[in-house]
Amino acid sequence: MAIQKITGFADLFGPEADAYTFIENTAREVFARYGYTELRTPVVERTELFAKGIGEDTDVVGKEMYTFPDRRGRSLTLRPEATAGVVRAFIDSKRYQPGGVYKYYTLGPMFRYERPQKGRMRQFHQVNAECFGSPSPLADAESILMLADFLTAIGLRGLSFEINSLGCAECRPSYRGFLTEYFENLTADALCEDCRRRMATNPMRVLDCKRDSCAEATKGAPTTLQASCEGCRENFAVVKKVLEEAGLDYTVNPRLVRGLDYYKGTTFEVASTDIGSQSAVAGGGRYDGLVKLLGGPDVPGVGFACGMERLALLLAEQKAAKPDFYVAVLDEAGLQAGLLLARGLRQAGLRGEAAFEAKSMKSQMRSADKSGARHVLILGGDELAQGTVTVKNLATGEQETISMDRAAERLA
Ligand code: HAM
DSSP: OOOOOOTTOOOOOHHHHHHHHHHHHHHHHHHHHTTOEEOOOOSEEEHHHHHHHHOTTSHHHHHOOOEEEOTTSOEEEEOSOSHHHHHHHHHHHTOOOTTOOEEEEEEEEEEOOOOOBTTBOSEEEEEEEEEESOOOHHHHHHHHHHHHHHHHHTTOOSEEEEEEEOOOTTTHHHHHHHHHHHHHTSOTTSSOHHHHHHHHHOGGGGGGOOOHHHHHHTTTOOOHHHHOOHHHHHHHHHHHHHHHHTTOOOEEOTTOOOSSTTOOSEEEEEEESSSTTOOEEEEEEEOTTHHHHTTSOOOOEEEEEEEHHHHHHHHHHHHHSOOSEEEEESSGGGHHHHHHHHHHHHHTTOOEEEOSSOOOHHHHHHHHHHHTOSEEEEEOHHHHHHTEEEEEETTTOOEEEEEGGGHHHHHO
C-alpha cells in the first residue's frame, strides 16, 4: 500500500499553492511600506524556548506541541508559532541599540497538534510581523493598521476587528487577585480540572478555556479593563482614537485574553463569519517583558500573525461569492460616470461590473442577472444631473434613489 500523508498535513498543488504565494507576496509588499524586513528563523527550536515564552499553562505548550528528543537526547520542538523564535533570533543577533525600533516579518509553516478540521491544520502557515523597541501605543495602532492594510490588499472584506487591553506589570497583579477571588466564590465543580489547577498557577488562562461549562461559569468574571491602571487606560484610549481616526471599524471585547501567556496591554483579533467555526483569521498584541524573559534586554514588542489557510479559504469563498453590483446606464451620456462609479465602489472593496455600451435597459438587466449581481445601479438623465443613483435590490425588487457618495455604504 502506498504511504499516506500525516493527518493534519496537506499537499498544495497549483491553484491552492498560488493562493499562498499571492498572500506571501502581498505581505512582503505591504509590510515593506511600513519598514519591515524579512527574518527567516529555524522551524525547530529548543523546547524550553516555547515553554518559557508561550507559557506552560497554555493549550499550545501543554497539549499541542510536536516535541521530540534529538539523537543526543536534547528536547526539540517544531515551532508552534513564530514570535518566540523571532525574539530568540533578535536577542542572538545583538542588534538592539537603546532607542532603536526593529521590524521583522516571518512567513512559513508552524505546527500544532490540534484536531484537524476546516481551517485548522497540524501544519499550518503564518504571516507574522513583530515590532521591537517602542512602548508607544502608536506602535500598537500601527501594527493593527498594517494588518488591516494587508487584509484589504489581499482583497478580503467583511472582517471584524476586536481589541482589548490585558493590563501591564503594574495592574496585572491586582487583576489576578480579583479573578482568583471570583473563581474561589464559584461552586467547587463549576470549573474543569485543568482550570482548577490554572486558578492557582495562571488564573487568566481560565478565561480562555474552550469548555462550555467553564465559559458559562466565568461569564461574570471581572475584566482586565475594569482593573486597568491609569497608564493602560491612557494607552488604550490612544489606540482606539487612532483606529477611529483611520476609519477602522472595531469593537472592544473585554473577554479577549488570547491563548498565549506573553501578552500585556493591547491585544487584538480579526475574525470572519464566512469560514465556519475556525473564524480567527489573525491575532496579536503587545508583549513587553518577553524579550527580557527570554534572556535579552528589556525591549518592548508588539506584533501579530495571520493564518494563511484561513486567508486562502476566505479568498476562495469570496471569489465564489456573488458580485455586489452591476452599473446600468440609460444612454451614452452615463457610460463614463458609470465606469467611475464602479471604480469608486471597487476601491471601497466591493465587486462588480459597469456596462461599456448603452444597450437597451432590458439587455443590461439581463447582463446584470447573468453576472449574479446583488444590486443593479441605474444611472439615467435625472440621476446624472443630481449626482444620484437608483439602487435596485435584485433579490427583493426594492429600489431607492440615493446620492452617489452613499452608494458604497448602502451596498456594504
Ligand atoms: P495565534 O492566535 O495563536 O497567535 O495564531 C495566529 C493565527 O494563526 C490564528 O488567528 C489563526 O488564523 C492561525 N492559526 C493558529 N492555529 C492554527 C491551526 N492549527 N491551523 C490553521 N491556522 C491556525 C500567534 O501565533 C502569535 N504568535 C501571534 C503574534 C505575533 N502575537 C504577537 N506577535
